[in-house]
Amino acid sequence: MGGYILKRLVSAIPVLFGITIIVFLIMSLIPGDPATAILGSYATPENVEKLNRDLGLDKPMVQRYFIWLGNMLQGDFGRSFSLNRPVLDEVLERFNATLILAGTAFVLCSVLGILAGVVSAARQYGLADKLITFVVLIGISVPSFFLGMMMILAFAVNLRWLPVSGMYAIYGGGDLPDLLRHLVMPALALAAVATGVVARLSRSAMLEVLRQDYIRTARAKGVPERRVILGHALRAAMVSIIPVLGIQAGFVLSGAVYIEIVFQWPGVGRMLVDAILKRDLLLVQGGVVFVAACYVMFNIAVDVAQSLLDPRIKT
Amino acid sequence: MSAFLNLLFRNRLAAMGAVVLAVIVALVLLTPLLPLQDPDITATADRFKRPLTDGHILGTDHLGRDLLSRLLHGTRLSLAVGVAAALIAATIGSAIGIVAGYFGGRIDNVIMRGVDMLMAFPYILLALAIVAALGPGLMNALIAVAAVNVPFFARNIRGVTVGLAGREFIDAARLAGMGHTRILLTELLPNVLPVIIIAMSTTVGWMILETAGLSFLGLGSQPPQADLGSMLGEARSALISHPHTSVVPGIMIFLIVMSINLLGDGVRDALDPRLRSGALSRPRATTLVARKGDIPAPTDDLLAIQDLHTQFHVGERIYRAVGGVSLAVKPGECLGVIGESGSGKSVTALSVMGLVASPPGVITGGAVRFQGEDLIGAPYAALRAKRGDKVAYIFQDPLSTLHPLYRVGHQLAEAIRSHHRVPMAEARARAIQLLHDVRIPNAEARIDDFPHEMSGGMRQRVGIAMALANEPDVIIADEPTTALDVTVQAQILSLLDDLRRARGLAIIFITHDFGVVAQLCDRVAVMYAGRIVENGPTDAVLAAPAHPYTKRLIACVPELGGGRRELAAIPGLPPMVDDLPPGCAFAPRCDKAQEACRTGDIPLSGTPPRAVRCLYPEELV
């Protein structure tokens, strides 16, 4: 097992390099002079020249890439001019908030989605199945940002159950219950689409598995139906559900950008959008590389989970 | 194509999606012709008019602009941008995919590496990076969304192309001296095009949503121009005071995405033949029972199958898999049931414990009695309590009948613990003992193997051990040795025989092999087209087969107990059980068939213990 994890980690190295190359190439798409683009049209020539030197823009592209990469490997992601602080500090702080939001949504979509899929499959064509199918259809069709706005209207404005936005109350908040109260709506809004996708996939994976010969064997030896479904069938279905969870994690992370805007959640997505609007490109660049790298690592964890579940995978 | 459309529209939800989408598209196309107000004319005096006010059906926004007009223009823009992004992504992605798939080798490797890297990003990061570099704006958002979706097309189309590139017509084109470009454009592209179109139809809704999303963030369309996303984004600041400005564009996005989703699901279902046949149905815990006619009276047999009828209901068609079969065993007895595949022998066996997959299976008549108690239609709990405890099964092909993800020891222990409350350690000790009993060497170690780590013969022994776990009274073995080679088969048969003698087990042995029957069974029943055509003591049937079909089956075994064991030598095929001819089902393949054979039902007759269902039997019994 340790060997397998190591192997997967090693195989991630080229992907991580690829990510930096792609981000670097995209950033070199900037039309015109990057220093002017970064500093805006009011920049003084001295400032432009200084930035050019700082970024090494006077050097050839390949050399520039390696300088950038070298700096990043030493933990230096550059300095955000709009916030006037190191990019990495800002990203780490914001990523923490995103992780709380996206992590909760991911757990929600996995648990609720699989549960709904299993019930749906076990009661195929029954009332529960039809109800779930209907809710899922709505769930995957509502854009998360619109769903978030409607939730604010319903639960924060009309019913006054939950706070409108933010991560903590401005006065007197800051503890865990406060965080949870702020977390409920954004996490649910963010999880909605992914839950629908996971539920659908789980349903069809379960239906597929329930037709297998080994399910008949389990029934033939008198295993109670509940165990047949929740044990034998679900376990086998997880083999095809887990990779989809990995993919959905990417969608949850993506959706977090919208949800962070709608609920004014101080996460990395909102930071990126602000940075784009302020043309703080170093911040964008650093944020994108950091989050993408984390996502690659997460996917390795998914692969490892898969190999733990399925002994047929060569480790 | 029209068959496809028929299928598509049989799905009512898909049809609904198509109608909603068609209405939206028509509205959007007609927008410039409709008598609408200018979407960009502001009138601050008329800000935030509620819906259904004079002159503004949907009200006005924060600048007093008519919402209906803005909605339709915004929808037009959103659809146009989404479709354009889909077209661009499909064109570039497919081109990359076709080139990679066609040329293969290094080119393929390099391209697909690049695609994998792009797919390593959560999609929005890539889109944000592109918008960051190019600057906010609708055109740039379009480019970003298209670019993000290129890898999806490249990967899918490459897969299809790789499959096509090895086919003869491509080789032929190459031999005919066509250049690469011509082959790509005239030979490959037309074949890949349908896949591209399907991929596009499933992603276009997604791309509309993504561009709307970027506009919502303020990174797409810039004021005063507005697509649905930026309308929603602008309305957000007035969400609490004037929710209608948010609800209107939000519902429109929802309708578009949902109708495309519904249509996409319909397309997928119509294209997937498995869904068409209803094969993706979940088998219930027990076979459905819908018995007509009288229920036969109890007998004193250990297990008696009485006039059993089992059918498969697939759509409108009814397949009569088992048409009135009666069999019985006493303790310590071994009954062989023999027939070709499709003769209904396995369905008969599975009907006993309600294990016929249902849907589509339905038991429509007869009874199965264990010690006189009728199992057909027994409540699930009663049936479950007997499954594996009183009547156990051994199935063919243990690779697919053992759970691939559980260790064999776990599966054995589970069989025990499903019927006896014993601690795990005790169940495990018993499992090891069972593996010893079925002569698995080194049982203490093998118990922690997964099924795929064992040989076929070992797996089948595990299957037998599992059947023995609760010391059942009856074992139903459904072709347990078919997948094995001859030596292993002989070992398994002698193992079963020993167990029967040692424990007084009754065995119903399903097979297509008379050699196996001769070795193991006291009596034999021959099945054809869902009915028993002959039965009697094995020796008597073997020595003097009465039914022409039995005679042929026996003639097919060159040497009892060994050698080739195929039934292929009988000319003709067994009849489809959904339209049985009247009279003898074997008549089309029988050399002795007369006119009388094809009319009326032929009863099973003879002096016990033998019986035959034939008007002109080979032997009088």
Ligand code: SF4
């Ligand atoms: S009934 Fe007639 S057709 Fe059927 S097996 Fe006998 S002889 Fe042949």
